[in-house]
Amino acid sequence: MGRPRQDENRVTIQAVAKRVGVSAMTVSNVINRTGRASRDTRERVLAAIADLGYVPNQSARRLVGASVACVGLIYSAVESVFVEATLAAVAVIAAENGIQLQIRSVNDASPEDVSAAAQDMIRKGAQALLLLPPYAEMLGEQAHREGLGVPAAAIATAMALPHITTVRIDNREAMRAITQRLIAQGRRRIAVIAGPPRHSDGVARLKGYRDALRANGMTVDPAYEAEGDFTFQSGLAAAERLLDLSPRPDAIVATNDDMAAAVLWIAHQRGLRLPADLSVTGFDDTLIATRVWPPLTTVRQPIREMAKDAMEWLAGAVRHPDRHAVPGDIVLPFTLVDRHSA
CATH class of the missing domain: 3.40.50.2300 (Response regulator)
Structure with missing residues (x-):
């Protein structure tokens, strides 16, 4: 956002409301955590605030x-x-x-x-x-x-x-826990879409996945590990590779929701029944987790x-x-x- 805007260029609450398609009162309720606003409305208001750079005149509230x-x-x-x-x-x-x-x-x-x-x-x-x-x-x-x-x-x-x-x-423990959940449901060919190695959270989540497999006497197979970069596009490529394996995975744990949503996309294209043929999990519990079908089992940060x-x-x-x-x-x-x- 850089330097403070001059007053004539200040983004108003009305501009935020117009961007989202709600009333200024609704925007105020989200900011002040008063009144009622659905999770979807709240997240759209927060996104508009960030995008527009809206800063209320609340210098007394620190x-x-x-x-x-x-x-x-x-x-x-x-x-x-x-x-x-x-x-x-x-x-x-x-x-x-x-x-x-x-x-x-x-x-x-x-x-x-x-x-x-x-x-x-x-x-x-x-x-x-x-x-x-x-x-x-x-x-x-x-x-x-x-x-x-x-x-x-x-x-x-x-x-x-x-x-x-x-x-x-604790990213490692969270990924271990969600992988363990799949194992408890009977999944045995569990693949993973890891994050980029330069991200410490992606590395920790991959370790958590491996921890769960080893704790249950299961083999850590490099063929069932694909790497993405936390984007939807990278998830598409990783899902294609993993679902071409024989035997095909019966579950894929993705290290964020974007890549998990991509797995669902490819699975639907291939006519797989979800979750009967393939279980999929994400990570973060972002808005996309409830905007896909089936909605994602995931880890909430x-x-x-x-x-x-x-x-x-x-x-x-x-x-x-x-x-x-x-x-x-x-x-x-x-x-x-x-x-x-x-």
Whole structure:
């Protein structure tokens, strides 16, 4: 979002309402968590807030004890429903507390590129940094944290990082749990669509899948492991390869909902009965999980809670740097959500 807009260019609540096709009162209810709004409406409002850069005039409403006015957010601009939902959640948390966001997307960047982007945001007024994988891991290295001079936090990493505060779930245990659920239902030829190796959460989820197989005396077969990049398109290619195997998998666990939705697409094209012929699971519990047929059994990440905890930590670190000298690791609970795809 860069520098603050002049008043004549300020995005209004009416503009958000028009984008979503709801009343300004409904937008206000979503922002203030009052009244009633369906989950679908809420998520569309949050997405519009993030897309338009709407910031309410709520300078008096700040995080408890906060003095932070501007946070820089760095993320990878891949086509991902989870990334979009995370951006929307962060935007709403910031708007609720009168915090300006600078948002920067970088693709296929090196650690040096990410560090340069962070330094540029700091020069433009960012008092703290909020990061998403894989750039959290890159800046978590001491070589690229030195000289930034501002606190940094990361959402949705798979592990604690030595120089950045992390807010996450236990990705490995979550993937083990959902794979175990399929095993308990009698599935024995379980394949996986993993995430890219540079994403720590993708690596942890692959390990969790393997943990479940080994714990049940099942073989970890590389032929049943395909790699995607968390996009729908990569899920299509991975599903085609896995469903060409003989014997064909009787279940596919995907490491995010986008790729799981792609598996359903290919399975329908091939005339498979779901879940009789093939069980499919996702990860994240994004909006797409309930917009496909059958709706996805998946792992729910508490996106809003992660965003809130990260912003609260950053606010405290700006106000009291002496109390936040040592980065923390906040692990929130995940939830297995059973639907009809498994």
